[in-house]
Amino acid sequence: KAGVTQTPRYLIKTRGQQVTLSCSPISGHRSVSWYQQTPGQGLQFLFEYFSETQRNKGNFPGRFSGRQFSNSRSEMNVSTLELGDSALYLCASSFYGLREQYFGPGTRLTVT
Amino acid sequence: DQQVKQNSPSLSVQEGRISILNCDYTNSMFDYFLWYKKYPAEGPTFLISISSIKDKNEDGRFTVFLNKSAKHLSLHIVPSQPGDSAVYFCAASGNSGGSNYKLTFGKGTLLTVNP
Numbered sequence: 001k002a003g004v005t006q007t008p009r010y011l012i013k014t015r016g017q018q019v020t021l022s023c024s025p026i027s028g029h030r031s032v033s034w035y036q037q038t039p040g041q042g043l044q045f046l047f048e049y050f051s052e053t054q055r056n057k058g059n060f061p062g063r064f065s066g067r068q069f070s071n072s073r074s075e076m077n078v079s080t081l082e083l084g085d086s087a088l089y090l091c092a093s094s095f096y097g098l099r100e101q102y103f104g105p106g107t108r109l110t111v112t
Numbered sequence: 113d114q115q116v117k118q119n120s121p122s123l124s125v126q127e128g129r130i131s132i133l134n135c136d137y138t139n140s141m142f143d144y145f146l147w148y149k150k151y152p153a154e155g156p157t158f159l160i161s162i163s164s165i166k167d168k169n170e171d172g173r174f175t176v177f178l179n180k181s182a183k184h185l186s187l188h189i190v191p192s193q194p195g196d197s198a199v200y201f202c203a204a205s206g207n208s209g210g211s212n213y214k215l216t217f218g219k220g221t222l223l224t225v226n227p
Binding site for chain 2: 004033035041042043044045048056058090092099100101102103104105106
């Protein structure tokens, strides 16, 4: 079974730009979560989607948004990028009702 | 406010010995706990989990212990192998509305197993 895939793997953007990251969950998994990992803060929860609906949201500003499509694929968008948005963005998927989440390799975003 | 704490940023052990990684939590609503392992340039990999109705769960070389009264859990790796060298994250989730689907992570402990 293929794992969680994320594209692109690496991205360099300039302050003020916007970016869209993509995540394809494990086949059959309907829940997709997004996390931000930084050296100082560890892994922080951004939001979780199930059946195209956001079920839970972390404490991030409105510049961070996401969506999920009918095939469970998910995208995350960050608008008006700031230097502090430089991080590894991880996507995780799980089957409904299971709390064990399976992570993709992440997208390394660098904002200059 | 950090609800899941891993107070040891790093741990070094000899191959064949026991590795003990610790984790404390403050939120009494947490009822499910997980350990993940992360290698550089890869996403975290699920290792083992435990529900609050248990105090121990074992899977091969990995055992997780939960002490609810102390709000403390630990991961034991016996025997430790060089391939276990990685960052280990403790995570927790609660059983309150949407928080079932949200994992709160500690900041991780870097385990180094020396040959």
